[in-house]
Amino acid sequence: MRRSPDNASRAEVVVARRDPLAVGPPLPWPEVGADRACLWQPIPVGVGEDGQVVTVQLPERNLLLGGEPGAGKSVALSLLVATAALDPDCNLWLLDGKLVELAAWSRCAEGSAGVKISEAIEVLLNLQEEMDRRYAQLLQSGKRKVVQDDRLSLQVVVIDELAHYLTTSDRKERTRFADLLRDLVSRGRAAGIIVLAATQKPSADVVPTSIRDLFGFRWAMRCSTPQASDTILGSGWASAGYSAASIDPASRGVGYLLHERGIPQRLRSYYLDDSTLASISARAEVLRGHRPRLREM
Numbered sequence: 001m002r003r004s005p006d007n008a009s010r011a012e013v014v015v016a017r018r019d020p021l022a023v024g025p026p027l028p029w030p031e032v033g034a035d036r037a038c039l040w041q042p043i044p045v046g047v048g049e050d051g052q053v054v055t056v057q058l059p060e061r062n063l064l065l066g067g068e069p070g071a072g073k074s075v076a077l078s079l080l081v082a083t084a085a086l087d088p089d090c091n092l093w094l095l096d097g098k099l100v101e102l103a104a105w106s107r108c109a110e111g112s113a114g115v116k117i118s119e120a121i122e123v124l125l126n127l128q129e130e131m132d133r134r135y136a137q138l139l140q141s142g143k144r145k146v147v148q149d150d151r152l153s154l155q156v157v158v159i160d161e162l163a164h165y166l167t168t169s170d171r172k173e174r175t176r177f178a179d180l181l182r183d184l185v186s187r188g189r190a191a192g193i194i195v196l197a198a199t200q201k202p203s204a205d206v207v208p209t210s211i212r213d214l215f216g217f218r219w220a221m222r223c224s225t226p227q228a229s230d231t232i233l234g235s236g237w238a239s240a241g242y243s244a245a246s247i248d249p250a251s252r253g254v255g256y257l258l259h260e261r262g263i264p265q266r267l268r269s270y271y272l273d274d275s276t277l278a279s280i281s282a283r284a285e286v287l288r289g290h291r292p293r294l295r296e297m
Contacts, residue, residue, distance in 0.1 A: 019248075019251075020049050020050075020051065021047075021049060021251060021254050021266065021267070021268040022248075022251065026253075026271035026273075027046065027047060027253075027268060027269070027270045027271055028270065028271065029044070029079060029082075029270035029271065029272055029276075030044050030053070030270070031043075031044060031082075031083065031086075032272070032276060032280070034086060035086075035283070035287075036086050036087065036088065036287055037082075037083045037084075037086035037087045038087055038089075039058060039059065039083060039084055039087045039089075039090045039154050039156070039194075040057075040059055040148045040154075041057070042055035042056065042057045043055055043056050043057070043058065043079065043080060043083045044079075044270065045076065045079050045080070045257070045267070045269055045270065046076075046253070046257075046267040046268050046269040046270055047267060047268055047270075048265055048266065048267045049266050049267070054257065054265060054267045056080075056217060056257070056259050056260075057260070058080070058154075058156075058194050058196075058217075059148075059154065059192070059194065060145065060189045060190065060216075061189065061194065061216040061217050062185050062188075062189065062194060062195040062196070062197075062214065062215045062216055062217065063080065063194075063195075063196050063197070063215060063216075063217040063218070063219060064197050064198075064207065064212060064215035064217070064218045064219070064232060065077055065196070065197070065198040065199075065218075065219045065220075065221070065232075066198065066199045066200070066201075066202035066207070066219075066220055066221070066223070066228075066231065066232040067200065067202070067220060067221025067222055067223055067232075067244065067255065068200060068221070068222055068223055068224050068228075069200050070252065071200075071221035071222040071223075071247075071252060071253075071255070072221050072222075072252045072253035072254070072255070072269055073198055073200060073221050074101055074160070074198070075253065075269060075270075075271055075272055076219060076221065076253070076255070076269040077158070077160060077196065077198050078272050078277060079269065079270055079272065080158075080196055081102070081105055081156075081158055081196070082272065082277070082280050082281075082284075084154075084156040084158075085105055085108040085280070085281065085284035085288075086280065086283070086284050086287065087154075088287050088288050089151075089153055089154070090153060090154045090155075090156055091110045091153045091154070091155050091156070092105065092108055092109045092110060092156050092158070093109060093110055093111050093112065093123055093127065093155065093156065093157045093158065094106065094109045094111075094112040094113070094158050095112070095113045095120045095123060095157070095158065095159040095160070095165070096112065096113070096114055096160060097114075097115060097120075097159070097160065097161040097162070097163070097164025097165055098115075098160065098161050098164070099114050099115060101160045101161070102158060102160055104274075104277045104278060104281045105158075105281055105284075107281070107285045108281060108284045108285055108288055111123050111126065115164065117164075117165050117168050117170070117173045117174070117177055118173065120159075120165055120177060121173065121176055121177055121180065123157075124157075124177065124180035124181065124184060125180065127155060127157060127184060127188070127193060128180060128183060128184060130155065130191075130193075131183075131184065131187060131188050131191045131193055134146065134152075134191040134192065135187075135190075135191055138190070138191070144190065145189075145190035145191075145192075146190065146191055146192035152192055153192070154192050154193075154194060155188075155192060155193045155194065156193075156194045156196065157184065157193065157194065157195045157196065158196045158197075158198075159181075159195070159196070159197040159198065160197075160198040160199075161198065161199055161200065161201075162197045162198060162199040162206060162207065163199045163200070163201040163206040165177045166178055166205070166206050166207075167201075167205060167206060178208075178211065181195070181197075181211060182210065182211055182214065185211065185214040185215060186214050189216075195215075197215070202220070202223055202228040202229075202231040202232050203228065203231060204231060206231075207231050207232065209235070212231065212232070212234070213234070216259075217257070217258065217259045218232050218233050218234065218257075218258045219232070219255055219256070219257045219258070220232040220233050220244035220255050220256045220257075220258075220264075221244060221247070221253075221254070221255040222244055222245070222247040222248075222249060222251070222254070222255065223243075223244040223245050223247075224245065225245050226238035226239070226243045226245045228244075228245065229242075229243045229244035229245050229256070230243075232244070233256060233258050233264055234258070237256075237258075237264055242256050242263070242264040242266075243256075244256050251268070253268050253269045253271065254266070254267070254268045254269075255267065255269065
C-alpha cells in the first residue's frame with residue numbers, strides 16, 4: 001500500500017497473486033554496458049516488489065551488507081564496486097579478507113589489503129589521515145562537507161569479509177581495526193569517504209551495534225535467524241515484519257534494503273556473473289589508466 005501521488009487522501013493497494021520476487025531468470029544490471037559512471041548519481045541495485053527500480057545514492061552514506069553464504073551478498077556488493085570502479089574520479093580501496101572476493105577490482109584500486117590485519121589497519125590509517133586533512137581544509141574554507149562541485153575524488157573503502165578483521169585472534173589489532181573503522185564511518189561521510197562493508201556472519205561479535213548503527217544504509221540478504229537479520233537492519237525490524245530470515249533460501253538475491261525510505265524495502269538485486277565482472281573491470285582499468293586526476297585537498 002502507498003499514498004497516491006495524485007491525491008494525498010487516497011491510498012493505492014497492490015494485490016499480488018504470487019511473490020513478485022520469486023525465483024526467475026537473473027535480472028541484468030541496466031548499467032552493464034556503461035562506458036563510465038558517476039558515483040554522485042543514484043545507482044540502480046535491483047527491483048522492488050512493485051516492479052520499480054531501486055536505487056541508492058552513496059555520497060554522505062555508508063552501507064553495511066550481510067547475509068548467509070549463497071544468499072547473493074557478493075553479487076549485490078559487486079554492483080556498488082563496479083560503479084565506483086567505472087568512475088575515474090573515485091579512488092577505490094579494497095580490504096579483501098578472503099583474497100578472492102574483490103580480486104577482480106585489484107587493478108582498479110589505489111590500495112588494498114589481504115588477510116593480514118596489519119595491512120588493513122595501514123590502509124585505514126592512511127584514509128584517516130586523508131580524512132583529517134580534508135576536515136582541516138573544510139574548516140579553512142568555511143565549508144561543512146565535500147560536495148560534487150568541489151571536484152574532489154570520492155574515497156570508497158570496500159571491506160569483505162568484515163568478520164575476518166573484527167574477530168582476529170590478536171585483541172589489540174582487532175580493537176585498533178574496529179576503532180579506525182568506527183571513526184571512518186562516523187566522520188568520513190562529510191569528507192567524501194564512503195565505507196562499504198560486507199559479512200556472511202551477521203552476529204553481534206562481528207557487527208557490534210556501536211558500528212552497525214553508524215551505517216546509514218543496511219542491506220540484509222537471507223539470514224538464518226531473525227536475530228541475524230536484526231544485526232544488519234537494526235534491532236526490532238524482524239519483530240515489525242521485516243526479517244531476512246523469512247526469505248526463501250531458493251530466492252537468491254532477494255533481501256531487505258534500509259535506505260532513503262526509512263523502512264526496509266524488499267527487493268531482488270541485479271545480477272553480474274564472473275565474465276561480466278571481468279569485462280567491467282577491464283574497461284574500468286583502461287578508463288582509470290587515462291584519467292585526468294582530480295585535485296586533492
